[in-house]
Amino acid sequence: MASAQPADQTHYAVKLDAPDDFAAWRDAARVLVQAGIAPDRVSWTEPGGSDDLFAEGARALPQPPANAPTPRVNKRFLSLAKNAALHSDPRRFALLYRLLWRLQQNPRMMEDKADDDVRRLTELDKSVRRDSHKMHAFVRFREVEDAAGEAHYVAWFEPDHHIVRANAGFFMRRFANMKWSILTPRGSLHWDGETMREGPPAQRGDAPEGDPVEDLWRKYYASIFNPARLKVGAMLSEMPKKYWKNLPEASLIPELVAGAQTREAQMVDAGGQNFAERPDTLAAIDKAIHSCRNCPIGEMANEAVMGEGPQDAALMIVGEQPGDQEDRLGRPFVGPAGQLLDRHMELAGIARSTAYVTNAVKHFKFAQRGKRRIHQSPTAKEIDTCRWWMESERAIVKPKLVLALGASAARAMLGKTVSITKARGEPIPLDDGSELWITAHPSYLLRLDGDARLKQEKLFDADLAAVQERLQELIP
Amino acid sequence: MGAQTTIEKLEILADAAKYDASCASSGTSKRSSLGKGGGIGSTEGMGICHAYAPDGRCISLLKVLLTNHCIFDCHYCINRKSSNVRRARFTPQEVADLTLSFYRRNYIEGLFLSSGIIKSSNHTMEQLVETARILREEHEFRGYIHLKTIPEADPQLVHLAGLYADRVSINVELPTDAGLTRLAPDKDAKQIEGAMKGVKASIRQAKDEKKRFKHAPRFAPAGQSTQMIVGADKASDADIVGKASRLYDGFGLRRVYYSAFSPIPDASAVLPLKRPPLIREHRLYQSDWLMRFYGYRASEVMQATDDDGNLPLDIDPKLAWALKFRGQFPLDVNRASKEELLRVPGLGVKAVGQILASRRHRTLRLDDVAKLTVSIAKVRPFICTADWRPLTLTDRADLRALLAPRQEQLELFAA
Numbered sequence: 001m002a003s004a005q006p007a008d009q010t011h012y013a014v015k016l017d018a019p020d021d022f023a024a025w026r027d028a029a030r031v032l033v034q035a036g037i038a039p040d041r042v043s044w045t046e047p048g049g050s051d052d053l054f055a056e057g058a059r060a061l062p063q064p065p066a067n068a069p070t071p072r073v074n075k076r077f078l079s080l081a082k083n084a085a086l087h088s089d090p091r092r093f094a095l096l097y098r099l100l101w102r103l104q105q106n107p108r109m110m111e112d113k114a115d116d117d118v119r120r121l122t123e124l125d126k127s128v129r130r131d132s133h134k135m136h137a138f139v140r141f142r143e144v145e146d147a148a149g150e151a152h153y154v155a156w157f158e159p160d161h162h163i164v165r166a167n168a169g170f171f172m173r174r175f176a177n178m179k180w181s182i183l184t185p186r187g188s189l190h191w192d193g194e195t196m197r198e199g200p201p202a203q204r205g206d207a208p209e210g211d212p213v214e215d216l217w218r219k220y221y222a223s224i225f226n227p228a229r230l231k232v233g234a235m236l237s238e239m240p241k242k243y244w245k246n247l248p249e250a251s252l253i254p255e256l257v258a259g260a261q262t263r264e265a266q267m268v269d270a271g272g273q274n275f276a277e278r279p280d281t282l283a284a285i286d287k288a289i290h291s292c293r294n295c296p297i298g299e300m301a302n303e304a305v306m307g308e309g310p311q312d313a314a315l316m317i318v319g320e321q322p323g324d325q326e327d328r329l330g331r332p333f334v335g336p337a338g339q340l341l342d343r344h345m346e347l348a349g350i351a352r353s354t355a356y357v358t359n360a361v362k363h364f365k366f367a368q369r370g371k372r373r374i375h376q377s378p379t380a381k382e383i384d385t386c387r388w389w390m391e392s393e394r395a396i397v398k399p400k401l402v403l404a405l406g407a408s409a410a411r412a413m414l415g416k417t418v419s420i421t422k423a424r425g426e427p428i429p430l431d432d433g434s435e436l437w438i439t440a441h442p443s444y445l446l447r448l449d450g451d452a453r454l455k456q457e458k459l460f461d462a463d464l465a466a467v468q469e470r471l472q473e474l475i476p
Numbered sequence: 477m478g479a480q481t482t483i484e485k486l487e488i489l490a491d492a493a494k495y496d497a498s499c500a501s502s503g504t505s506k507r508s509s510l511g512k513g514g515g516i517g518s519t520e521g522m523g524i525c526h527a528y529a530p531d532g533r534c535i536s537l538l539k540v541l542l543t544n545h546c547i548f549d550c551h552y553c554i555n556r557k558s559s560n561v562r563r564a565r566f567t568p569q570e571v572a573d574l575t576l577s578f579y580r581r582n583y584i585e586g587l588f589l590s591s592g593i594i595k596s597s598n599h600t601m602e603q604l605v606e607t608a609r610i611l612r613e614e615h616e617f618r619g620y621i622h623l624k625t626i627p628e629a630d631p632q633l634v635h636l637a638g639l640y641a642d643r644v645s646i647n648v649e650l651p652t653d654a655g656l657t658r659l660a661p662d663k664d665a666k667q668i669e670g671a672m673k674g675v676k677a678s679i680r681q682a683k684d685e686k687k688r689f690k691h692a693p694r695f696a697p698a699g700q701s702t703q704m705i706v707g708a709d710k711a712s713d714a715d716i717v718g719k720a721s722r723l724y725d726g727f728g729l730r731r732v733y734y735s736a737f738s739p740i741p742d743a744s745a746v747l748p749l750k751r752p753p754l755i756r757e758h759r760l761y762q763s764d765w766l767m768r769f770y771g772y773r774a775s776e777v778m779q780a781t782d783d784d785g786n787l788p789l790d791i792d793p794k795l796a797w798a799l800k801f802r803g804q805f806p807l808d809v810n811r812a813s814k815e816e817l818l819r820v821p822g823l824g825v826k827a828v829g830q831i832l833a834s835r836r837h838r839t840l841r842l843d844d845v846a847k848l849t850v851s852i853a854k855v856r857p858f859i860c861t862a863d864w865r866p867l868t869l870t871d872r873a874d875l876r877a878l879l880a881p882r883q884e885q886l887e888l889f890a891a
């Protein structure tokens with residue numbers, strides 16, 4: 001055997017007995033390193049591996065020199081290698097050997113994260129860990145009765161890598177007092193409560209078809225999902241489709257996703273105002289509007305102003321929104337516009353104390369100018385939102401006639417914008433048999449001067465007179 | 477009306493639990509049922525997500541309510557007294573049985589149990605504790621248990637809960653006391669914090685005892701957590717982050733969860749009709765990470781907010797901070813300290829660790845950094861390497877636009 005220095009260029013073909021036999025790789029690798037066999041002179045094959053055909057060379061390992069030092073191994077390398085060896089990449093053992101070889105020259109090579117071999121090792125390790133993790137997560141046992149009439153739990157799982165044996169411990173620690181089997185195309189595990197037995201590869205048909213508890217589980221899966229938060233991408237990245245066929249709950253996914261929008265819309269609808277019960281007393285409405293933030297006006301941190309007047313009033317008067325003084329005093333129509341209204345009502349012979357007076361919008365919308373708060377008209381959307389409260393008041397008071405003052409009030413009553421000039425002076429029948437009359441808002445009158453003011457006051461008086469006349473007819 | 481079946485109850489009581497964001501089953505002590513203790517179940521430090529729902533959230537625990545009957549009337553809550561939802565009620569035994577059935581089939585890591593308040597807070601708390609007792613004592617269950625405790629309950633009962641559970645949580649519900657007063661009139665901020673303080677004391681005491689006596693009982697080894705509802709009141713992100721940081725400091729919380737207010741059927745008229753954008757919740761979680769793993773102080777996260785006190789929605793809070801403090805960049809990846817590198821947008825904790833390790837062996841070039849990061853484009857304006865210097869890039873007025881993810885792209889790759 002002696003001799004020639006440049007010498008031996010033998011190629012070695014190492015055959016492993018099992019694809020997850022890391023110990024055998026380690027033993028062979030140690031000898032090869034000690035014998036100084038460079039990575040390009042070694043090929044590694046596993047049972048069934050496609051490399052089998054091409055791997056030619058000496059089967060017997062070389063004899064390392066007696067004084068050869070034990071190869072250096074880095075701790076981190078060892079733990080990564082052990083796991084990466086379970087990968088199904090046929091070149092993994094060659095990679096491990098190359099790394100081991102290079103590690104002898106550069107013991108700190110593992111720290112170089114930008115090195116291609118180190119990176120590949122890390123990748124292999126990562127995908128094996130992921131596969132193991134998925135096995136822990138996605139094995140689904142089904143209960144069957146064994147020959148002795150006892151419960152036996154059987155699962156079917158399809159791993160990507162050679163991880164079955166390595167994960168036996170996890171399932172033993174977890175399901176210690178159960179009898180179970182995990183069947184996979186790469187081998188099977190059987191635990192009887194005391195000992196672990198390994199079995200040959202299995203087929204899907206060897207595992208049971210279903211389990212009554214799966215209906216409960218599916219119901220749980222469907223119920224715990226919040227359709228308002230659909231994020232299919234996030235789900236797919238963690239639970240890729242390839243696993244779905246063995247997960248009983250996955251069959252629900254398409255319909256859950258397809259139905260999510262409708263369900264969310266229903267939730268929003270149901271969460272909307274129409275669904276919630278209207279408060280059934282004026283006092284309850286009063287309380288509720290104080291904490292209402294359904295529209296941005298509510299966020300202006302004002303007091304809400306509730307309507308006032310007899311609960312059985314035949315006439316309901318609806319204004320726009322509380323103004324500065326109303327907001328301070330917490331009562332409707334107490335400012336200049338209210339005083340103007342009072343005067344004209346008196347003129348028309350309507351006692352204010354007999355009417356229920358309220359506003360279309362319950363909070364004061366304003367713009368701050370220094371110390372002054374300048375009135376701002378509510379938007380159509382705000383009126384539509386707040387309308388719910390006025391409607392609730394109306395449902396309790398049940399007036400025979402509603403007088404809407406100005407465009408905002410008219411919108412709150414009709415749900416659409418109408419022109420005061422066109423709509424005034426004529427009754428508009430409402431759904432519940434009562435009728436709506438529309439006129440200008442007194443604050444509009446306050447803004448006019450001279451002839452224009454006189455003209456508008458006349459129109460206003462005429463409208464009030466018509467209302468008074470109509471009221472006489474309606475009240476027997 | 478006939479008695480409800482288990483599956484009907486499960487539907488109602490799981491549905492009622494879906495608004496709760498906390499779900500994790502991590503960070504508890506390691507346990508196994510193999511060997512002398514026997515029983516069933518294990519925990520291995522890291523929780524396992526056994527399934528994912530189409531809302532992207534992981535399912536690791538059976539998350540249910542014992543009952544959705546409630547004597548309280550909190551506006552944001554689907555179970556409040558005045559809501560019209562269908563009601564159901566499990567017994568502790570039923571929940572324990574269900575947990576075991578699911579656990580044996582490997583659907584879950586354990587149980588996350590909370591409840592509407594029935595009869596009284598103490599009565600409810602007793603029922604929650606009883607469920608955990610059945611699992612732990614009668615079945616030697618070693619899986620994970622998270623109990624949501626009722627702050628108004630007797631502290632003794634809350635303590636008992638901690639002896640059975642891996643984690644206990646007490647929801648602060650709303651970021652501001654004013655919000656709580658308005659939306660949860662039956663709840664009291666002082667009482668909630670008092671209960672948290674009690675749990676914190678028990679956890680600390682149990683840890684001390686464990687050091688001295690090996691067999692001292694464990695108390696909530698996975699710690700305590702809380703949840704805040706985001707978007708139901710007008711609290712800004714700055715308010716929320718501030719509150720979270722006070723909670724972390726004051727009560728030693730393991731986690732603060734954020735739950736974007738979700739439209740609930742039969743909502744109270746006091747609530748907004750629409751949910752806040754989910755991305756807001758995401759940004760809050762990112763800011764939480766910055767505080768827990770990246771060494772940002774709460775005040776620094778607040779600096780990243782826009783004028784309205786909210787974090788930008790189009791970019792993440794770390795990038796937002798960096799854009800506001802451009803003077804601190806670019807950083808030389810071959811020289812900068814770990815703390816500094818952690819501030820570079822696009823560099824995660826892992827990437828920073830790898831940079832630190834690798835630069836002992838080589839002077840890093842841009843290519844090397846690219847191998848260690850997800851997106852070098854995002855990192856580039858903020859770093860220098862041996863062969864790269866961003867010049868004026870960091871000063872460009874449109875840098876934010878350049879780095880913000882494009883909307884169309886998001887659409888394309890989502891789902």
Ligand code: SF4
Pocket residue numbers: 289292293294295296297298299304361362363382385386387389
């Ligand atoms: S204006 Fe109306 S809807 Fe808007 S907050 Fe006030 S009361 Fe609520």
